[in-house]
Amino acid sequence: MTEPRTHVLLDLDGTLSDSEPGILRSLQWACEQEGFPIPTEEEVRSVIGPPFEIGLPAIGIPDDALVRVVNRYRERYKEIGAYENTLYDGILDMLDELARLGLSLSVATAKPEQTAHPILDYFEISDRFDVRAGASLTSDRRTKAQVIAHALRELEIQADPDLGDHVIMIGDRDHDVLGAMHHGIACIGVTWGYGSIEELIKAGAVALADSPADVADLVRQPYRLHQP
Known part of the structure; x- marks a missing residue:
């Protein structure tokens, strides 16, 4: 330098x-609501940080469902999950x-x-x-x-x-x-x-x-x- x-x-x-508790609960809820397997704590931890469109396909969310899952996630995260932090x-x-x-x-x-x-x-x-x-x-x-x-x-x-x-x-x-x-x-x-x-x-x-x-x-x- x-x-x-x-x-x-x-x-x-x-x-x-x-922020893991709120992200975990919100993403698990979103996957359940959209009919996908509920991701484990380890799987959710692996996608915290980068944009979800990068991480979610790696834990089994297909590309054509990304918008639905992310929008559902935001429903809970905005009001509740953001403050489980x-x-x-x-x-x-x-x-x-x-x-x-x-x-x-x-x-x-x-x-x-x-x-x-x-x-x-x-x-x-x-x-x-x-x-x-x-x-x-x-x-x-x-x-x-x-x-x-x-x-x-x-x-x-x-x-x-x-x-x-x-x-x-x-x-x-x-x-x-x-x-x-x-x-x-x-x-x-x-x-x-x-x-x-x-x-x-x-x-x-x-x-x-x-x-x-x-x-x-x-x-x-x-x-x-x-x-x-």
């Missing part, structure tokens, strides 16, 4: 909050320490903004972030790379020639790592979320945080993405 770090992008599900222990202290270091904090989540924003409001942490970037319900902003691109535009730093030095991503799944790498940004993987250590290392995470207390020190370290 040749320039000082200025911005941190943070994933939501599996990084800031443990807790911040991980130590997250508030982590955000305080990152802010104390003078870093700009933003959320970059593949969760749709229409559900991500109310969750951040529910936890009373929205004002800690300069940008709260999430997915759209249309195809124009669904992948993590697209969400990060949106966050960078909102922060007005997308043209920064030293972006890789100034910005770092914090996330728990391989799509966080790969989405950041698409923009030349390194990603620190967190091991308390839904992705495995092997998944994060294979994707190219530059470091692993075993607890929120580890994050601030790791953010200050110099990283260089591995060149192919």
Whole structure:
């Protein structure tokens, strides 16, 4: 790193909050209502993070039923499941320490903004972030790379020639790592979320945080993405 770090992008599900209970119950309910086998806890955990159109086919939902299942899921999740959710222990202290270091904090989540924003409001942490970037319900902003691109535009730093030095991503799944790498940004993987250590290392995470207390020190370290 040749320039000082200025911005941190943070994933939501599996990084800031443990959203698994609400996602699990809402997806199991949706599958039952639509006549599909009820997915196991392990199956649901495997699809938390990326957009459902990527994950649900892997657990047996056919392409022609994706819209029905997702819409049914949203019925319960919007009103109930979103709030069956807790911040991980130590997250508030982590955000305080990152802010104390003078870093700009933003959320970059593949969760749709229409559900991500109310969750951040529910936890009373929205004002800690300069940008709260999430997915759209249309195809124009669904992948993590697209969400990060949106966050960078909102922060007005997308043209920064030293972006890789100034910005770092914090996330728990391989799509966080790969989405950041698409923009030349390194990603620190967190091991308390839904992705495995092997998944994060294979994707190219530059470091692993075993607890929120580890994050601030790791953010200050110099990283260089591995060149192919």
